[in-house]
Amino acid sequence: MSKTIKELEALVQPWEEWKRASAALEETVPLLQDSDPSLRSLAEEESVALQETLNTLVQEVLPPLLLPVSPTQDVSALVEIKAGAGGEEAGLFAGDLLRMYTRYVDLWGRDVSARGDPSGASGKGWKTTIISESLTATTGGRPAYKEVTLEIKGRGAYDTFRWETGVHRVQRVPATETSGRMHTSAVAVVVLPLTENETEGDAALFEVDEKDVRLEVMRARGAGGQHVNKTESAVRLTHIPTGITVSMQDSRSQHTNKQYAWKVLRSRLFDRKLREDAERNRDTRRTLIKGMDRSDKIRTYNYVQDRVTDHRTGFSTMNLSNVLDGEGLEVIIDSCRKRNEEDAMAGLLNDG
Structure with a gap:
């Protein structure tokens, strides 16, 4: 009940403002029909201001508050970045994206409830941790990644970063x-979406039966000296019903590798x-922004034209x-969020 009340609180203030206006x-x-010109003029000015207030409430403030609450609003995020076509240049850009996301969290990573609130302290609630990485080279002090997995913990992290899923294309002169x-x-x-059953809400949202998971331990492969040959620290988890497999060997500790896996x-x-x-729910599928498929090209970063296009x-x-410094990324993410809200509202109106 307290959770429902908290969710509805955001709607109360603008609704009361709507009634007052x-x-x-x-x-x-x-x-407006008064015989006194000065009084009529003041009434006209007030009428225009009130109509603008009502329009803003109807067009911008109230619509997103009327949408169904996201089931993942409290969920953290795992961001997997993998270099694709382009060789070392793709690996360098993977490092650029990693920096962009960590910088974004430093600048904007507050609790989602404080987003847009000037009093909300920057950095509140969100923390980043690299839990897995594979480097291909280092050029001029810049790391080139084959792949890297970034954990972003904090309320609203997944619903913010979900718009980053897809193929990011870079055009530049190496x-x-x-x-x-x-x-x-x-x-x-x-x-x-990252959920570790840390809260009652997470536990109710999603659970994995450990009986369905096969655990294997083995010796780590690759660089690492004598440790690689002597310690069985690498871990592989296989979810038997789906066949999904996760391997982890970044840490020398088997316990840490198991935890991250x-x-x-x-x-x-x-x-x-x-x-x-989403596939079973026609409305949800219809309101997803085109390009949410992880194989789709969602954004181009053109260095020659100094332009980023979503x-x-x-x-x-x-x-x-x-954008690459993290500050400008908020505008792009916000445009995706607003587009999704508009499509979702259109879906609700069509159903009505």
């Missing part, structure tokens, strides 16, 4: 390119459940460095 507008109607030709590379980003496995299974639910909403900005 509507009542005040009705009171100005007779004054530092090693002597002829000045522009190269096109791609990086795939998959954002998964469980995080990734739960997230992938939770993501699978959400997608299956292909789902058509939003473009000419300040690429601001």
